[in-house]
Amino acid sequence: MKDYLNFTGKHVIITGGRRGLGRAMSIAFAERGAKVAVVAANPDGSEIMAELEKAGTPGLYYRCDLSKPEERDGLIDRIAADMDGKVDVLINNAGMQFNESIESCTLENWKTSESILLDAPYELSRQVIPYMKQANGGKIIMISSICSHREGGGNFSYGVMKAGVTSMARCMANSLAGYNINVNAIAPGIIRTDLTAACFEEHRYPNFIKKYPAKRLGEPEEIASAALFLASEMSSFINGHLLVVDGGFSGN
Secondary structure, three states, X not given: OOOXXXXXXXXXXXXXXXXXXXXXXXXXXXXXXXXXXXEEOOOOOHHHHHHHHHHXXXXXXXXXXXXXXXXXXXXXXXXXXOOOOOOOEEEEOOOOOOOEOOOOOOHHHXXXXXXXXXHHHHHHHHHHHHHHHHOOOEEEEEXXXXXXXXXXXXXXXXXXXXXHHHXXXXXXXXXXXXXXXXXXXXXXXXXXXXXHHHHHOOOOHHHHHOOOOOOOOEOHHHHHHHHHHHHOHHHOOOOOOEEEEOOOHHHO
16 A cells, blocks of 8 residues: 655755744654755754654754745745755745734734735745746645634734635646646644644633534644645645634634
8 A cells, every 4th residue: 555644755845844833744744754944033943953853854944034035035946955956845834923903903014924924925935836847746835724714803914814825825726736736725723832822721721612613722733634635645636725624613
């Protein structure tokens, strides 16, 4: 039987791969043999590099502030040069959010959200396409959010930009499917990360899970599992899809 989740020899780039969802995805791919290039704003990548080596496949680390166009420029070329000129999978995961409504969202917050959540995935995807065309295929995965299609409350610019990410995946897929490049998105519900720590506090957790048919919130490894599927040959005929991973919240 073919092992569809064996990524030995594959080259994977994960933005925001140092912590949270990105960390879980980075480790999951390394455990399955992939060479993982982690992109993150923090200059210290020693911890995630040690974890990838422990997982079985040493990785690469690139410090990059994705909010700055000059740092995004040529990023994929620099990484590909260190990975034998090949990029099989790009996961646009890096993110952030402000606690705001339409009335409290400042222009500065709006532009920061736009730069990280929309401009970076757009530019990095454009940069990686020539490598995937040359290899006759590849996978681009966008990390969106349930906020892209359901009110998240208190994160206005984040929700708007994530809706754009979902649409970007669909529109990109339409033009790239003929090159054997699959573009899809994942919409996580509330997943345990540094950003969502308050949701998991003992006095708050029961109120949150009332809205979740699964009667619990999610773990980062559950998003990593979805990413492995979309990056594998098992999803070879899936294009422009939004895979919702939210314990049934969106259908409730």
